[in-house]
Amino acid sequence: MLKLNRYSDALICVVDDEPSTLSFLQALLAEAGFVSVATARNSSDAVKLIQTGCPDLLLVDWHLGSEDSAEVIRQLRVTYPDEIIPVIVLTADLSPEAKHQALAAGASDFLNKPFDLSEVLLRLQNHLEIRRMHRMRARELELARLEILERLARAAEYRDDATGEHIVRVGRLSEQLGRILGLDEESLFRLRHAAPLHDVGKIGIPDAILRKPGALSAMEWEIMRQHTVIGARILEDCPYPVVQMAHQIALTHHERWDGRGYPQGLQAEQIPLWGRIVAVADAYDAMTSNRPYRDALRPEQALEIIRAERERQFDPLVVDAFLDPAMFTQLGEETDSFAT
Ligand SMILES: [Fe+2]
Numbered sequence: 001m002l003k004l005n006r007y008s009d010a011l012i013c014v015v016d017d018e019p020s021t022l023s024f025l026q027a028l029l030a031e032a033g034f035v036s037v038a039t040a041r042n043s044s045d046a047v048k049l050i051q052t053g054c055p056d057l058l059l060v061d062w063h064l065g066s067e068d069s070a071e072v073i074r075q076l077r078v079t080y081p082d083e084i085i086p087v088i089v090l091t092a093d094l095s096p097e098a099k100h101q102a103l104a105a106g107a108s109d110f111l112n113k114p115f116d117l118s119e120v121l122l123r124l125q126n127h128l129e130i131r132r133m134h135r136m137r138a139r140e141l142e143l144a145r146l147e148i149l150e151r152l153a154r155a156a157e158y159r160d161d162a163t164g165e166h167i168v169r170v171g172r173l174s175e176q177l178g179r180i181l182g183l184d185e186e187s188l189f190r191l192r193h194a195a196p197l198h199d200v201g202k203i204g205i206p207d208a209i210l211r212k213p214g215a216l217s218a219m220e221w222e223i224m225r226q227h228t229v230i231g232a233r234i235l236e237d238c239p240y241p242v243v244q245m246a247h248q249i250a251l252t253h254h255e256r257w258d259g260r261g262y263p264q265g266l267q268a269e270q271i272p273l274w275g276r277i278v279a280v281a282d283a284y285d286a287m288t289s290n291r292p293y294r295d296a297l298r299p300e301q302a303l304e305i306i307r308a309e310r311e312r313q314f315d316p317l318v319v320d321a322f323l324d325p326a327m328f329t330q331l332g333e334e335t336d337s338f339a340t
Helices: 019-032 043-052 069-079 096-105 117-157 165-180 185-197 200-204 218-225 227-235 241-252 273-287 299-308 316-323 333-339
Strands: 011-015 036-040 057-061 087-091 109-112
Touching: 011 019, 011 043, 019 036, 019 117, 036 043, 043 069, 057 069, 057 117, 069 087, 069 096, 087 096, 087 117, 109 117, 117 165, 117 185, 117 200, 117 241, 165 185, 165 273, 165 316, 185 241, 185 273, 200 227, 200 241, 218 227, 227 241, 241 273, 273 299, 273 316, 299 316
Parallel strands: 011 036, 011 057, 057 087, 087 109
Antiparallel strands: none
């Protein structure tokens, strides 16, 4: 018998109202090497099953007694709109009408009862391979997108910090702040990748101002402040949530809780949470880093300044989170160099 161990971790859902068919398929799949096979005998149980976890392949009987198998397939497609999940319809009478209905509902393929064992396994293999390839490509694309974002941030950072380390640290600090504030994993992931782009707009600031060793004139400061607007322009109108977050951060990371920040003079919760988080992380990292015109502050000095700016420059809840003992202890060894 064909072994499909390569796909053994795939979750296969089998929906059939006949117990004999279910046990036959369960035995066949176990024999072929699958370890995760979930079964349901009616459409409502099948829908519940689908909602508890994304299957890698669905085998569904077309005649679920009086119930509607098409609804099971539709629910699968609605629940996981971005996934390519093969759906194989099991049927004894393959009338053209049944075929059309199943395909219209989102079926990918058919298997006739009584089953030809080799055909069942070969079709499973083909569909699982397509799913595996699709997932691999999707992951590669996602990684490429994140990589490009990071390199864009690095390109801007190289203009005033040759090491490019500041942006990485601001990403980690922002993520940890978000964790203490109770954000969900998805937001934390985005924050870590979006926060490093906060100063991407510096790419548009002339070197004479960006790299000026002395103090900036009022006019020069005005130009320097434009990095927020330039960054927002670089990142605007993007459909990807991580870039949308980066856009908000670039625009608002110099706004102040008391409304005296720039560029828009937003106040308190008018400032997106991401902007309020990165404002603290960015300020702390800037204060504790050496600059051509001053030495780094000690961490406790920087923390004191951040505490003093509670409800002035910074969101009081973000400051409280930053002063939480878990802020640095949980950050791990990678940040010890600048946290201690
Ligand atoms: Fe900035």
